[in-house]
Amino acid sequence: MDARQILIIKHSWSYILLQSGQMEQMSALFYKTLFLDFPALKTLFHNDLAAQTRKFTDMMTFLVAHLQFPDELEGEMRALAQRHVAYGVHAVDYDLVGSVLLKTLARLLSERWTLELQTAWQTLYQTLSNAMQYNARQIL
Template sequence: MLKASDIQLVCRSWEKLSPNIPEGIILGQKFYKNLFTLDPSLKTLFKGDLTEQSIHFMHIMDTIVNAIDKVDDLSDVVARLGVRHVGYGVQEADYAVFGKALLMTIEQTLADAFTPELKQAWENTYNTLAELMKKGAEAASSVA
């Protein structure tokens, strides 16, 4: 369960992070650059256009952050996201790299505004969502 203070910090920072396209595309592209810098082997998971993928990533992030205060309602949506990622070839270890790339991107974008409290709020939020995705992925793998 996320703390109200984490939700508030994440939502406020997301307002600064999620400008309209084309800036949103740039943030998404920065995320993928960081992801592939941390683990170049993850490039093989992405078959299409990275600009389109960046837009898609930003839309998903926006949907999740805007509903984060209702994390219980998000559980099924995020679990299904985990199921879909199994089909893309995402492994459990990839979640840690993804989280690290996300935090790097947020820190690079917000610079001095990325306080230790904000970092902790994003870590808590990401870890909560990643656990929900992994549960969905585990459920899908046990059925297959």
């Protein structure tokens, strides 16, 4: 990821954070879309969905906040991969989740969702997904 991509991702995430109720809407829309588009993935979620939505937004906020410090993300990606292996997540699931994340961001950001922003988020997600899958393979 280049500096411009990091900047526009941070800006778009800040916009979501600062809009009243937007963060809760983002999480709810993400999981609603995930389970509608890919109902089989619901079996991976055994915990309270309200708690899961908070974990999701907290993790996304942490990741976006640390984009310019990839060394700081390395340990978190390893731990996140370990948790996802334990939950039963498979490599194919990452692409499904990524498509839903982008769809959710596009809906919430509406006219702010440009091709440049989409490309930046795709690059970010692919980078994180690759790191998690690499770490998952090290565990298995």
